[in-house]
Amino acid sequence: MTQDASMIDLSVILEEAERFERGEATDDEIAALLRAGSSPGGARPKALVCDEATGVQYLAKFPSVKDAVNVVRIEAASLSLARKAGLVVPDTVLSPCGDRDVLIEAATAILGDNTKLARQVGMYFCHKYSGKRLREIGEQFGVGETAISEARRLLARKMKLDQRLSEDVERVKSILII
Numbered sequence: 001m002t003q004d005a006s007m008i009d010l011s012v013i014l015e016e017a018e019r020f021e022r023g024e025a026t027d028d029e030i031a032a033l034l035r036a037g038s039s040p041g042g043a044r045p046k047a048l049v050c051d052e053a054t055g056v057q058y059l060a061k062f063p064s065v066k067d068a069v070n071v072v073r074i075e076a077a078s079l080s081l082a083r084k085a086g087l088v089v090p091d092t093v094l095s096p097c098g099d100r101d102v103l104i105e106a107a108t109a110i111l112g113d114n115t116k117l118a119r120q121v122g123m124y125f126c127h128k129y130s131g132k133r134l135r136e137i138g139e140q141f142g143v144g145e146t147a148i149s150e151a152r153r154l155l156a157r158k159m160k161l162d163q164r165l166s167e168d169v170e171r172v173k174s175i176l177i178i
Contacts, residue, residue, distance in 0.1 A: 010049065014062050014097050017045035021065045049104075059090075061103040064142065071140065072101045075119075079105075082118045085171040089118050121169055123151040 019025040045062040063072045076094040083089050090105040119141070126137045127148055134145035141148065159166040 010060055010095070010102055011097050013047050013049075013060065014045075014100060014102060017047075017062050018065050021045065058104045058106060061105070062097075063100050063102075069140075070101060071142075072103045076101075076103050078122050079118060082121070082172055085168065085174075087118060087168050087172065117165075120151045120155045121172060123148050124155045124169070125173070127152045 016025060045064065047060045047062070049058050049060045061072060061075065063070070073094060076092055079089045079092050092103055092105040095102045095104050123137065123141055123143075126132065126140070127134070130137065134148045137148045138145050155169070159169055
């Protein structure tokens with residue numbers, strides 16, 4: 001993604017998403033978020049953005065005003081580790097946006113499933129090895145307790161049925177030195 005007007009647009013979208021989360025957004029700002037293909041009310045604000053120079057679409061993942069830590073940077077690091085372990089994950093760029101970070105990733109249908117899988121693996125590892133309560137893990141991922149428990153259960157079942165997935169998860173585990 002080129003760093004021209006599209007980065008300025010990201011700053012505007014980030015500010016509008018933050019105002020939305022705080023309940024301060026105007027109708028015009030909410031309409032602008034929706035036009036940007038945003039999902040401002042989810043666990044993590046996101047928007048589909050387009051690099052006007054290339055026409056390539058990206059998914060911009062913004063920080064939440066509720067984040068106690070830099071979750072965007074943690075997700076970028078997790079995807080980088082998954083990539084180094086041989087998992088197929090979307091190309092990403094961590095882009096500074098004012099004093100916050102925005103994760104920019106390639107928006108393709110095939111990679112979407114792998115991003116979901118990488119997130120499930122992160123939830124699985126946190127649940128299995130962190131010693132944290134489901135509520136605490138859920139807060140970090142922006143989901144409820146049952147989503148964490150379900151992600152671990154589903155991933156464990158998938159790994160029993162898919163030897164390659166099981167090997168991929170073990171590779172990530174060895175990189176994390178768990």
